[in-house]
Amino acid sequence: MNSLLRRTSAFAQRTARTAHRRLWVSASSTDPSLTAATSCCVDTVCAAVARAHPVGTAQTSGRLNDISRRAACFVLVSQTYPAADIERLGDELKQQLRSVYPDVCVSGTVVDEVLPNSGGSSGNGLSLLYYHPEIDQGPSSLGRHLEPRPFYIGDEHGRQRLREVAVGRWHNTVTDRFEDFKASTRWHQGLSSVTRATSHLKLPPELSNEIDDPAKVRFVLTASDKESRQTLDALDSHFPHAVKLGIVGSQTPFLNGREYTLINDSGVYDSGMVGFAFIDHGSQLQESDRAIGLPYVTNNGLEAISDVLRIERCKGNVVLELESGDDMHSLIAAIRQRRVEDSSARADGRLFAKVTRFRDASAASESRQSSESESVVFQVTGGSPAKGGLALDTLRDLTAGHYIQFFMISRDATRSINLEDTHSTDASRVEVCFCASDNMPAKGESYFIPRQSNHGNLFGGITEGGFSYGKPTACTGASARKDNGSVLSGSVECAVPGSTVVVKLK
Incomplete structure (x- = not known):
């Protein structure tokens, strides 16, 4: 007491x-x-x-x-x-x-x-x-x-239900520059761009007209x-x-x-x-x-089954090519080996992917000092490594030049x-x-x-x-602002x- x-x-x-x-x-x-x-x-x-x-x-x-x-x-x-x-x-x-x-x-x-x-x-x-x-009640209390x-x-504010209709998404490369211009315009007007899809979402008055300074x-x-x-x-x-x-x-x-x-x-x-x-x-x-x-x-309970690999080609949320032609085959072998080692009824065969800006941990550590988004993790929800494509559970775009590492649920996850x-x-x-x-x-x-x-x-x-x-945004650094629309920019869904x-x- x-x-x-x-x-x-x-x-x-x-x-x-x-x-x-x-x-x-x-x-x-x-x-x-x-x-x-x-x-x-x-x-x-x-x-x-x-x-x-x-x-x-x-x-x-x-x-x-x-x-x-x-x-x-x-x-x-x-x-x-x-x-x-x-x-x-x-x-x-x-x-x-x-x-x-x-x-x-x-x-x-x-x-x-x-x-x-x-x-x-x-x-x-x-x-x-x-x-x-x-x-x-002090003089400076207000x-x-x-x-x-x-x-x-x-929905009445223009919200669209994008997750209900999409697994893998990509856009027409012929219209890239025009779509980029429209996306930039929408972004500066306070609207959004989801994997280059047009958005008509408008914030309600209590968040727009009735707030004199959004920076507050x-x-x-x-x-x-x-x-x-x-x-x-x-x-x-x-x-x-x-x-x-x-x-x-x-x-x-x-x-x-x-x-x-x-x-x-x-x-x-x-x-x-x-x-x-x-x-x-x-x-x-x-x-x-x-x-x-x-x-x-x-992200607790995940076990790495691959090295950190550079993304060479991608469209929308789909990985098309990694830095080495053998990487996809190595990933298939790792998944098979893991399933052989853990064949119990509680075995979890789901595949996950961590996307980062940097290959090594030291560069990621320097990024954290500026509070940039150093990595995000998503579940792999579609595609096949054997056919050269993997779709991640995100409505944002992947970016060629970023890095990816694959994981499965750890057998002793707590x-x-x-x-x-x-x-x-x-x-x-x-x-x-x-x-x-x-x-x-x-x-x-x-x-x-x-x-x-x-x-x-x-x-x-x-x-x-x-x-x-x-x-x-002030804490995400120049590289994050440059990646507007990518999985490493803006708010993250997990x-x-x-x-x-x-x-x-x-």
């Missing part, structure tokens, strides 16, 4: 010395009743806000009710709860969270499993990420705070269906300074008749993208003061999430972690999160659809089993 009092006192002293204060809170519950789980999570939020903002700090003063000082709640819920309870979850959360703050907006989705905020094994339940606006702007983007958007947190490519391109183009992080929801047709269940402040949707754009109304932040960390991605080492003990810091996995009920496997005392709170979820992430992405919030 004395140790707890000392830590609480130390936190209060640190926050008292600052003229601004943000508070991120994660809460989770595995209670089989969604009503009870909601109450438990709200109690956790209330307790965290009370510890950070002692009685007497005027949390309900009139000036805090302004729309630019809303609170936000991003929710993940497993599909083990009754459909009717999930449908009214958004309204229930808003009603209960008003006891913490008068103006709260809610967004989120249904997932396979949620991550416990204090470590341990993933499981069924409810998990919340709550953002509380600053409440300090100088810096984040405004959460809820939004919904769907620092963080975009989303939940979506699997058709997010065009939306991500539009967000990358319109908000180049923002970190993007999103989770693909679980499909719920047998739960409530919806393809997906996306919870938004304005209702519940069965397709599209929902989320928050966090707008920084303060002065330009220095890198050392970054409140939103850069995405940290790991579902462990290893977070980056950190020495912070700030209770207001949260690590947001999204994971991609095979169908959880069928596999019967859970993720395990080893926790250390020096880690902050954890918020996250697991889905078969995976996640998306993107770094600010559905590779065992992959995780972590973003630190403070």
Whole structure:
């Protein structure tokens, strides 16, 4: 008890010395009743806000009710709860969270499993990420705070369902230069280009007309269906300074008749993208003061079966030729050998590919120093090495001159999430972690999160659809900007089993 009092006192002293204060809170519950789980999570939020903002700090003063000082709640819920309870979850959360703050907006989705905020094994339940606006009364307290702007983007905004109709895609070389010109024009106008397909996607007013300076958007947190490519391109183009992080929801047709269940402040949707754009109304932040960390991605459980090979020819998302004529034959031999060595019933014969800008690790390490996208991993979904073509699970273009390495699922793959080492003990810091996995009920496997005392709170979820992430354009370097439209530019979609992405919030 004395140790707890000392830590609480130390936190209060640190926050008292600052003229601004943000508070991120994660809460989770595995209670089989969604009503009870909601109450438990709200109690956790209330307790965290009370510890950070002692009685007497005027949390309900009139000036805090302004729309630019809303609170936000991003929710993940497993599909083990009754459909009717999930449908009214958004309204229930808003009603209960008003006891913490008068103006709260809610967004989120249904997932396979949620991550416990204090470590341990993933499981069924409810998990919340709550953002509380600053409440300090000092003269400079209005100088810096984040405004959460809820939004919904769907088919009515011009979104096309590209994944439903494509495996391997390439374009007519006769019209390359004309298409390049049109793609460049669309990009500068804030529209997108997906493997050279025309896009008519327009962002809704709450993300376009109602934001005076797009450069102030620092963080975009989303939940979506699997058709997010065009939306991500539009967000990358319109908000180049923002970190993007999103989770693909679980499909719920047998739960409530919806393809997906996306919870938004304005209702519940069965397709599209929902989320928050966090707008920084303060002065330009220095890198050392970054409140939103850069995405940290790991691809666990993969075993290399080939060398790093140069891509000589490709079209769209299809690899046509590697640097040596024997490379494809070597890949076939490696796949066969692997299947001979592991002939058990649980053997996984899927093939994956990692695409990089550099062949050797030292060059990739130098790239990481400038925060460029050093590599991305995709599943191989079509084609045949014997026939000289492999299609990757991406709607972006491959680029001749980049490098590729092939992988298969490791025979001793584990579902462990290893977070980056950190020495912070700030209770207001949260690590947001999204994971991609095979169908959880069928596999019967859970993720395990080893926790250390020096880690902050954890918020996250697991889905078969995976996640998306993107770094600010200013952090991707000249080579990434040159590769607009390629798999190494812009936000990345990842559905590779065992992959995780972590973003630190403070």
